[in-house]
Amino acid sequence: MVPKFQWRRIGGVNIFELHGVFTDPWVSHKREEMGKILGDDPSRSLLFNVREVERIDRPGAEAILEMARKAPKGGILGHNLSAYFVAEHINSGEPIPIFEREGEAIDYFGKELAFSGRTGGGERRRFPRIKTALAVEFELRETEQLFCFEAAVLNLSEGGFYGKFLDSKTEELAVRTLNPFDLKMLNIRLRLGEAMLKMEGKVLRTGVESGEADGVAVEFYNLGAREGEGIREFLSKEGESSVFKGGNDE
Numbered sequence: 745m746v747p748k749f750q751w752r753r754i755g756g757v758n759i760f761e762l763h764g765v766f767t768d769p770w771v772s773h774k775r776e777e778m779g780k781i782l783g784d785d786p787s788r789s790l791l792f793n794v795r796e797v798e799r800i801d802r803p804g805a806e807a808i809l810e811m812a813r814k815a816p817k818g819g820i821l822g823h824n825l826s827a828y829f830v831a832e833h834i835n836s837g838e839p840i841p842i843f844e845r846e847g848e849a850i851d852y853f854g855k856e857l858a859f860s861g862r863t864g865g866g867e868r869r870r871f872p873r874i875k876t877a878l879a880v881e882f883e884l885r886e887t888e889q890l891f892c893f894e895a896a897v898l899n900l901s902e903g904g905f906y907g908k909f910l911d912s913k914t915e916e917l918a919v920r921t922l923n924p925f926d927l928k929m930l931n932i933r934l935r936l937g938e939a940m941l942k943m944e945g946k947v948l949r950t951g952v953e954s955g956e957a958d959g960v961a962v963e964f965y966n967l968g969a970r971e972g973e974g975i976r977e978f979l980s981k982e983g984e985s986s987v988f989k990g991g992n993d994e
Contacts, residue, residue, distance in 0.1 A: 894910075
C-alpha cells in the first residue's frame with residue numbers, strides 16, 4: 745500500500761499521522777513532502793502518529809527518528825508493531841519518547857499545544873478562562889455502546905472547556921457521535937495536578953459547527969463543590985497573566 749500522511753498543527757506542535765506501508769522506496773518521497781511542511785517553521789515541535797502504519801522498515805524508522813530529533817521536542821504516538829520497531833532503533837542517549845495514549849503526549853508537550861483555537865475579539869463571557877494544555881477523557885453511552893475519547897484541553901474555565909483531538913480516528917468518532925442537540929450527558933475525567941476530577945458535561949459544539957474540524961466545546965453540568973473548587977484553584981494558580989477574553993467555551 746502506498747504510504748500517506750495527514751498533517752495538522754495544534755499550537756506549537758506539528759502532527760504527522762502516517763498510514764500504510766512506510767518503507768523504501770516510498771520513504772524518501774514522503775520525507776521530502778513532510779520536510780517542505782516543516783520548513784515553514786522549524787521551531788515547532790513534532791509528533792508522529794504511527795498507529796495506522798501497517799509495516800515499517802529500517803529506512804522508515806530512521807527517517808522518523810531523524811526528523812523527530814531535529815525538532816525542539818519530538819515524540820511518537822503508537823502502541824503497535826511499527827512503534828516497537830522504531831523503538832528498537834533509538835540509541836541510548838538519544839531519547840525519543842513513545843506514547844501509548846494521547847494523554848501521555850499531551851502531558852509531554854505541555855503548553856506547546858495551548859496556543860491554538862479562536863480567542864475571539866473581546867466578547868463578554870460568564871467565566872474567565874485560561875489557555876492551558878491538559879489531558880481530558882470523556883465518554884458517552886449510547887444504548888449498549890460506550891464511546892470513549894481523549895483530547896487536549898486548550899482553554900478551561902469554571903463553565904467548561906475547549907479541546908482538540910490529536911488523533912484523526914478519535915476526531916472522526918467525535919464528529920459522528922457527539923451531537924450538540926442531544927441531551928445525553930458526558931462522563932468527564934480531568935486531571936489537575938495530583939487531583940482527578942470527575943464530572944458531567946454537555947457538548948456545546950464540535951468542529952462541524954465551529955469550522956475547526958478537530959475541536960469540541962463542552963459545558964460542565966451539576967459541578968460539585970470539590971470539582972468547582974479544584975478548577976478555581978487551578979485557574980488562580982496559573983496566574984492572571986494567562987486569562988484572556990473570548991474563546992471557545994461558555
